[in-house]
């Protein structure tokens with residue numbers, strides 16, 4: 642079944658320069674999908690439209706067959722967890738535990754339920770030992786994991802991650818990706834914006850490549866990554882995968 646559908650999405654930050662030009666694609670429930678494309682192709686813009694930060698000038702976004710046009714950012718966030726490209730709480734003195742618990746507190750969950758969920762997610766994200774630390778004391782990669790943890794704890798239907806593994810060390814990269822893969826079997830849908838060819842091949846069932854606001858390709862990662870024209874257009878870097 643289709644979970645998320647983008648229909649003929651058109652958008653520009655200003656009238657002169659369209660960023661998305663009739664973009665359509667759909668995502669099935671439980672799918673792990675990558676969105677790729679060179680810098681400036683519109684990948685982050687797509688995620689901001691899905692989350693409602695901006696409105697398309699034409700076209701629509703449907704979740705479970707329902708048009709999201711009238712839904713606020715907050716309403717969409719109940720179903721769509723968005724992990725932004727850059728952690729935005731670099732200087733926060735909030736403790737890790739409280740940061741990750743905040744969303745559940747605001748939604749009125751009981752203390753026991755909160756503690757159980759938060760501890761589980763902190764362990765999965767490699768943050769349990771830091772739970773009493775302030776966010777500001779963490780490295781960039783650890784802050785990224787705090788962001789992911791604070792969204793996972795809300796158990797969204799769709800998890801949308803913009804460059805999820807950028808700045809991660811290898812061990813935590815694997816931990817996060819294995820965790821996301823595990824989530825896939827529970828039915829959550831995971832959309833990852835990435836340039837990482839290893840991530841695509843190892844973890845994604847499908848990759849959508851954007852170029853100039855349009856869909857250039859939509860295929861299994863091994864098909865995308867062995868097509869020289871697509872690899873060139875998406876500016877995917879040559880790695881040992883091509884040796």
Ligand code: ADP
Nearest residue numbers: 654655660678679680681682683684685686687
């Ligand atoms: P990507 O994530 O694929 O690198 P973006 O979606 O960030 O691409 O950007 C697509 C285009 O929109 C780029 O040309 C970028 O300069 C422009 N852009 C992105 N954000 C803004 C903004 N807030 N205001 C104006 N132009 C923007």
Ligand code: MG
Nearest residue numbers: 679680681685
């Ligand atoms: Mg970019």
Ligand code: MG
Nearest residue numbers: 684685686726
């Ligand atoms: Mg981007």
